[in-house]
Amino acid sequence: MKKTIRIISAAAVLSLLTACTLIPIKEEKTEKLPVTVVLDEKKPDEKKNVVTSPEPEEEDITLTEEEEEATGYDSDFDSQLQLIADNFEYIKEAFTNEIYVMQSPMIAVTDFNRNQRLELIISDTQGSGAFSYTCFFEVNEDFSGIDELRMGNAEEEIFLDDIGDFSGTDAFECYRKDGNYFYAVDDYTSTGSSLKGDFYFAYSFDGCVSIENICGYTVSENISEDPDNVYIRLYDSSAKRIASEQDYSKCFEDFWSEYEKEPPCEVGWVSLPEDDVLSALKNSFESFNPDSEKEIETDYDFKTLVNGFYKKNYIILPSE
Numbered sequence: 001m002k003k004t005i006r007i008i009s010a011a012a013v014l015s016l017l018t019a020c021t022l023i024p025i026k027e028e029k030t031e032k033l034p035v036t037v038v039l040d041e042k043k044p045d046e047k048k049n050v051v052t053s054p055e056p057e058e059e060d061i062t063l064t065e066e067e068e069e070a071t072g073y074d075s076d077f078d079s080q081l082q083l084i085a086d087n088f089e090y091i092k093e094a095f096t097n098e099i100y101v102m103q104s105p106m107i108a109v110t111d112f113n114r115n116q117r118l119e120l121i122i123s124d125t126q127g128s129g130a131f132s133y134t135c136f137f138e139v140n141e142d143f144s145g146i147d148e149l150r151m152g153n154a155e156e157e158i159f160l161d162d163i164g165d166f167s168g169t170d171a172f173e174c175y176r177k178d179g180n181y182f183y184a185v186d187d188y189t190s191t192g193s194s195l196k197g198d199f200y201f202a203y204s205f206d207g208c209v210s211i212e213n214i215c216g217y218t219v220s221e222n223i224s225e226d227p228d229n230v231y232i233r234l235y236d237s238s239a240k241r242i243a244s245e246q247d248y249s250k251c252f253e254d255f256w257s258e259y260e261k262e263p264p265c266e267v268g269w270v271s272l273p274e275d276d277v278l279s280a281l282k283n284s285f286e287s288f289n290p291d292s293e294k295e296i297e298t299d300y301d302f303k304t305l306v307n308g309f310y311k312k313n314y315i316i317l318p319s320e
Contacts, residue, residue, distance in 0.1 A: 152208025215251035
């Protein structure tokens with residue numbers, strides 16, 4: 001049973017702050033029906049598949065050699081890459097609206113949950129405000145098609161837009177708990193120099209996309225009234241305002257305290273291919289490395305933005 005939480009979006013926080021409303025954030029529900037693309041019934045010599053919204057099962061399915069042969073694909077990674085390539089146009093057609101809003105979509109092939117079934121990520125982070133859009137897919141359990149991975153632990157189902165900045169991030173900080181893998185992902189948002197923010201999440205991919213808040217902050221300025229200072233609002237993992245820099249620094253320490261830190265996970269991003277899809281998928285997967293020796297550490301410190309962009313003194317506003 002996954003923990004039920006509320007997801008806080010940085011974009012939603014900035015929108016509320018712009019309107020001078022400071023309340024815990026709850027994502028607005030975007031109605032989105034599961035998409036199912038059903039093709040002709042599959043024959044053993046055909047490589048046509050079904051794109052479906054998943055109904056995750058707790059038990060793993062191990063196929064016999066005869067069952068694998070009947071699908072036309074098997075658990076071998078090369079076979080899975082071919083499966084994704086053969087379904088790629090169907091995925092693009094089924095998710096036209098989502099991909100349409102992406103200006104420069106990137107793709108990555110991963111195995112974030114280490115279950116030996118490949119994932120396809122289509123993502124874009126665009127503009128100075130870093131608006132982000134991401135779709136997640138995974139090879140299904142019998143290697144006969146591709147499942148869409150949806151939000152699995154929110155009170156309400158929401159479309160995975162403008163939460164985590166995935167595309168362009170070539171390595172993620174990784175942790176493990178109870179056999180599951182979790183990745184630190186941030187969401188940077190800006191409405192110009194007057195208001196910026198960064199929020200941090202733990203992502204996991206076990207039959208669905210699960211997201212947990214870690215902490216976050218916003219930085220605002222009012223040049224006409226106070227040109228020498230910027231104002232900081234700090235948020236804890238429950239999206240509540242906190243006023244202590246020390247309490248804020250403990251948020252991420254406390255959050256990861258019961259997790260075992262793993263090596264960073266490298267991801268290979270390539271542009272959304274128009275042709276030769278299989279080569280693009282192979283190039284991406286060749287760069288996927290769940291045991292990277294890169295030294296990375298997520299920077300949660302709001303002073304990095306204050307000192308790097310504003311170069312002013314800061315005032316932490318009291319909690320409400």
